[in-house]
Amino acid sequence: MKEYDLVIIGGGSAGLSSAIGAYDEGLRSILIIEKDKFLGGILLQCIHNGFGLEVFKSELTGPEYAFRLEEMVKSRNINLLNNTIVTSIDNDKIIKCINDLDGIIEIKAKAIICSTGAMERTKEAINIPGDRPNGVLTAGLAQKYMNIDGYLIGKRIFILGSGDIGLIMAKRMTLEGANVIGVAEIMPYSNGLSRNIVQCLHDFNIPLYLKHTVKKIIGKANLERIIISKVDDDFNYIDGTDIEIECDALLLSVGLIPYNPLLEKLNIIIDPITKGPVVNSHYETSIKGIFACGNGLHVHDLVDNVTKESMIAGKYAAKYVNEQVNINDSFKMESGKMISYVLPQIGFVNEEVEVSFRVKTPLENKYIEIYQNDAIIKRVKKNFLLPSEMVRIHFSTSSNSVIRIGVSDA
């Protein structure tokens, strides 16, 4: 059985960045296992620009960002196994995987990083009433068909959900000659970055219907039309607000869920809010030596944040292998009112913790406050906070009492 110090499952932005982080911490026996032929993951289908402003200090497209990471990995002599899917990992860190050339392979690792990304929520996940015709698919799948394979999935398209992928596809399909009729968002605010609202919807006069959702899907074999309706504050349809829209494709951009089938089988502790594993500030899960990062851990807004987080995960995986981790007392972290989640869920005393979180609703002129033992240990002023934008704050403490992150008026 082949043995490596560190095996990284998933060769997208998180996996590649964690490999770089581990190598630069001194680890030399590293393997990345990727199910696709190419490294880069979802970046490869995100052909638009706007990536890398923080990490690479330039405005890159998704494939260019992936290329930069891939070059950094290749220059570091890190082992790659592509076209290979991992079927299981066990508590002894034996990884079972399959590919065309070798059949079933077993690999032993001292540490594992799970960077398996996220899945899009599907129509099954949100239970839209009506028929089940062809033409209803997730925005990311439509993006793959469009940008990798070169197929436009419809001519009259409606989009449910204002997530960034949906907005970007609205622009992309308009450029390629489709008529994008509109975008419906159930919340009273958009879930996408404002840059995308402007450059994807406003630029092409595509209407955004806030507080609207798809009430019914109609079509025998293929999608024929949908009914959208306005909703009240409790998300109930409002009578008399139905609009019938003829369309041949309905794209869903209704969120991502961390994808962790390998970790779930190990009975690792999963956070009910993030849907990813519970981790400490070393990005280590509830099983020692198994780490997680990227969208498989929690859903990110920017790939730069994935890269930074994953490099830290890689660094601590290397420290774990080299037995260089000092385990200090730990403390739990909780989200206060107005905060949807905090990550990591566990920190260590006298060590810098980088905490990521999101707010539940758009907020203005607030203090982000970190409380411990009923005292504020750090306060940061924020003029604006949006649920679509992740906030990251650094702090350290010498007490092992629970940390709570909250928001107060500035």
Next chain:
Amino acid sequence: MPDLICIVCPRGCKLHVENDVVTGNMCPRGIKYGLDEVNNPMRLFTSTVSVLNGMINRVPVKSDRYIPKNSVFDLINEIRKVEIKAPVYINQIIIENCLGLCNIIATRNIMKRG
């Protein structure tokens, strides 16, 4: 003039621009954004071009500089006419001086099939 949302920072000020006077901005950067958006809005152009005999059938491309917003459909029509043979390399010029606006360059390596 129609109202704009400023995208310089996450605040998203609602700008109103009339006779080259910007209102609704909370900081000076909003003035520049508002005037540029009204007088000369520029965008980066991204799309894909057909590849022959490549490991995948499309190569992603971009304009090598910002181009006027209203020229994106003209550029789309130009790149539709093009088919390129694999291998294609990142930063390779796919169309030189396209419509006098920019070069269209590849943003990914596409190796030959097989």
